[in-house]
Amino acid sequence: MAAACRALTLLLALACAPEAAAQCYAVDAAHGSVTFLVDQAGAPFKGAFRRFGGTLCLQGDAVTRIDVWLEPASTDTGLPELDAALKGGEFFAADQYPRVSFKSASIDMQRDREVARGVLEIKGTRREAAIPFRLQGGAAKPVVSGSFDLNRLDYGIGTGEWSNTKWLGGEVTVDFRAALSPE
Amino acid sequence: MPRFRNSSERYGIIAQALHWLIAALVLAQVALGLYAAKLPLGLARLEWLSRHKALGVTVLALVLVRLAWRLLDRPPALPDAMPAVERRAALATHRLLYALLVLAPLAGWLLASASGLSASWFGLFRVPDLIAKNPSLVAPLKLAHKIFVALLVLAVVLHVAAALRHAVVRRDGVLHRMLPWQPPAGR
Ligand code: HEM
Numbered sequence: 346m347a348a349a350c351r352a353l354t355l356l357l358a359l360a361c362a363p364e365a366a367a368q369c370y371a372v373d374a375a376h377g378s379v380t381f382l383v384d385q386a387g388a389p390f391k392g393a394f395r396r397f398g399g400t401l402c403l404q405g406d407a408v409t410r411i412d413v414w415l416e417p418a419s420t421d422t423g424l425p426e427l428d429a430a431l432k433g434g435e436f437f438a439a440d441q442y443p444r445v446s447f448k449s450a451s452i453d454m455q456r457d458r459e460v461a462r463g464v465l466e467i468k469g470t471r472r473e474a475a476i477p478f479r480l481q482g483g484a485a486k487p488v489v490s491g492s493f494d495l496n497r498l499d500y501g502i503g504t505g506e507w508s509n510t511k512w513l514g515g516e517v518t519v520d521f522r523a524a525l526s527p528e
Numbered sequence: 529m530p531r532f533r534n535s536s537e538r539y540g541i542i543a544q545a546l547h548w549l550i551a552a553l554v555l556a557q558v559a560l561g562l563y564a565a566k567l568p569l570g571l572a573r574l575e576w577l578s579r580h581k582a583l584g585v586t587v588l589a590l591v592l593v594r595l596a597w598r599l600l601d602r603p604p605a606l607p608d609a610m611p612a613v614e615r616r617a618a619l620a621t622h623r624l625l626y627a628l629l630v631l632a633p634l635a636g637w638l639l640a641s642a643s644g645l646s647a648s649w650f651g652l653f654r655v656p657d658l659i660a661k662n663p664s665l666v667a668p669l670k671l672a673h674k675i676f677v678a679l680l681v682l683a684v685v686l687h688v689a690a691a692l693r694h695a696v697v698r699r700d701g702v703l704h705r706m707l708p709w710q711p712p713a714g715r
Contacts, residue, residue, distance in 0.1 A: 386578035387648025391661070423644055423663035430569050506571040513574065 367409060369402040370487060370525035377523025379415055384514030392422035401489060401525055408480060411449040411461045418443060435504050442468045447476065467500035490522035533601050538705045546594040547706055553587045558681060581640050581647035585655050588633035595626060607700050624683050632676040639669040
């Protein structure tokens with residue numbers, strides 16, 4: 346469809362492009378991962394969020410909208426005691442704030458990658474964030490991926506003694522990658 | 529004059545320094561491990577376990593240096609007066625001590641690696657992981673670490689009892705071979 350539209354655009358150089366319908370895709374969590382990396386006592390510590398999802402819309406080749414979420418209650422570090430602590434009040438307070446979300450306001454191209462600007466909401470704190478990402482695999486099997494850093498203290502992740510960043514780093518790297526399926 | 533190398537009667541100061549340094553660090557490690565493992569999940573547990581891991585790999589490194597030195601500089605022979613059964617017991621205990629001095633920290637290092645809680649040497653550099661993170665190995669490695677440490681403590685108790693027996697009952701100077709000062713005159 347998109348390819349046909351592009352061909353038509355070339356041929357007619359007319360109304361086709363503006364009228365191209367947005368194609369929205371659902372994030373396929375079964376074929377993806379969202380992981381985080383944080384320094385603990387001088388060594389990197391890795392974990393994952395197992396439940397996440399959302400929508401990504403394309404108009405032609407351009408990404409026009411991103412609306413994604415993850416559930417901190419699905420935090421998985423492989424260490425049950427740590428998972429429980431991370432879901433607890435000092436970290437995600439997952440009972441009270443069951444979803445982390447990102448909604449794009451604008452998306453622009455920067456060199457070879459795209460950057461989504463919008464609002465990242467974690468633990469009830471909403472902040473402007475710029476999240477770089479790549480869309481690969483073509484229209485048939487699109488895959489979205491990217492990586493960005495955030496300061497966990499900006500969102501109150503780690504209160505009380507955990508607001509000390511000497512033993513548990515403040516900077517958290519989030520890596521994401523997921524296949525997209527047409528909605 | 530202190531001697532760096534062992535003589536036929538005494539240990540040299542290299543062997544002595546390694547012996548007592550490792551002895552002190554192992555005692556500190558047992559205390560640190562017991563203390564840290566009892567702490568509830570929190571910043572203090574993270575801090576003390578990190579120090580325990582850093583000091584633990586230091587012990588392992590020193591033990592390896594000590595074993596290498598032992599190959600280069602053979603220990604003095606046991607006194608001829610010692611009964612054969614006691615010599616065999618001493619030899620077996622020493623071998624057991626060396627084996628456990630390697631196995632106990634090695635199991636701890638494997639445990640830290642499998643947990644995904646890698647060690648750092650006092651924040652100065654990262655200690656590499658021995659194996660990839662693997663949650664299913666955490667419980668068995670924790671058990672292995674505890675068992676090797678418990679056996680190490682038992683072997684140390686045996687070793688100390690035997691050393692005291694040499695010093696107090698036998699008065700054969702065997703303990704003084706590992707001490708930096710000479711036995712009192714006229715023993
Ligand atoms: C001679 C060296 C060592 C000794 C004597 C020692 C001793 C101990 C002891 C007594 C405990 C408490 C066990 C318990 O009651 O639960 C412990 C726990 C622990 N050790 Fe070691 N350790 C040594 C080396 C290491 C090394 C090299 C590492 C890692 C690099 C390590 C990592 C740990 C960890 C992670 C625990 C906590 C286990 C838990 O979560 O309960 N240890 N150690």
